[in-house]
Amino acid sequence: MKVTGFISASLFAAGLVLIPIVAFAGATLDRVMAEKQLVMSSDPAYPPQSFLNDNNEMDGFDVDVGREIAKRLGVELKIITPSWEVITAGNWQGRWDMSVGSMTPTTQRAEVLDFPAIYYYVPAAFAVHKDSSAQSLADLNGKTIGVCGGCTYEAYLNKNLVIDAVGTPEFTYDVDAGEIRSYETDTNAFDDLRLGDGTRLDAVMSALPTIMEAIKNNYPLRVVGEPGFYEPLAVATDKGDDEFNAKIAEAVQAMHDDGTLAALSEKWYGVDYTTVK
Template identity: 30%
Template sequence: MKRCTVVLLTLLLVSASLFAAGTKEQAIGGDSSLDKVMSKGQFVMGLDDNFPPMGFRNEKGEIVGFDVDLAKEVTKRMGVTLKLQPIDWNAKEQELNTGNIDCIWNGFTITEERKQAMTFTAPYIHNAQVVVVRDDSPYTTLASLSGKSVGYQAGSSASSAIDASPDFKKSIKTFIEFKENLTGLMDLEIGGIDALVVDVTVANDNIKRSGKAFRILTEELAPEDYGIGFRKGDQKLADAVWSQLLAMKADGTLAKISTTWFGSDITVVGK
């Protein structure tokens, strides 16, 4: 009787081990994100279509931008069609998790909080949160904005940068949220706010293309990196996109696209 019990326990343990191994193997091989995109022949890119130069609408109403050009080339090489899907930036994670989009690719800052909720590629551009003021204003440092009003885009990493700078945050009299950075810049221009916290790439592009009298404070609020965000666990799709960016880096395509938008290759892919 004892021998039968020992044999039965041994069989149960072996079965449990095999089941656990199979479950683990299934979990590892259960990522069908790339297969789904390839089978439907379409890659849906979620973006803010008011975020120049990464993604925005030109005078014809077409969505253009640096990230758009990158995605077009990546999907062309993958052999799938690119669908540009404008989203509410404040609801971007929901859009991703419900399957409305395959990724968030639009000057999307990598943060520890976001890394817990989704799968990211490595950084492809270094960025920073900076403060923009009117050129005729007296503000030259972060400290000089004490008691003033400062704007930022809702749901953006500007909010995180402000939270990570408690002394600066405490010194500001009023913070104002805007749905889009361009709206915030317009409010800054007419004096509705004293300053705007925004990505340096956006600030430089706006000043260059608009010719408006804005100035960027030399003190950065926070350095950061741009990455492409996918649903948590969609590693195969993320890897496929990243492999194409590496290939574009190697053959000079990435540098060519970057130079078109920024005047030089500012990307950090493969570095």
């Protein structure tokens, strides 16, 4: 799943030249508990997962999940918004402690990040313009389909998606795109699709809740066919602190067990996405 931020990767890249590499392995939990603050990376423009509300405050499902994790650790939550590329690159150097950003735990990402807890599962679906004649996934074969660059949806359309998280539902590649167009964000792709059926795009592949949020915000779109796959979405941490990962896993499991995650999913999506249907 894709998350974007408004702080550019280039700014962070420049910063990395000036910041010495510091080893935080094994020290994250100690730092969080000592400072009584858990720093979370998030996205200010990815509703309903995370966004700036009318009061210019961070809000959304992922934000609520992050706040609940911090609460259960007995610390305050601070949110920052680095770019998606910087988050998934790992080697955070203590600038933030965890990402609750609807991240799919792919094999490639697991080389630089840890994924201590899956907190929900989301169907990856296809949206078409409301005037499209497409009625099934087969109708999208040979069509121009938009996706966010670097997302699991792009990998799916390229037929090289690898999700090796425990409990990941099996999937098949049911669409042969004629052309895959990559966008910086899902919203950019929706903006092109809303121009008309086939004007720039024939369809967009994205998370079903993100598509439904766009429709709610008056984008002239509709969902076509069954989901391409269900992706587990996990809390991500930088590599090196098993004790911190264990605390995160414990908090998220408790949120599963006591119904907190299900309630938050119902609040933001109107359905419980915290288990595989």
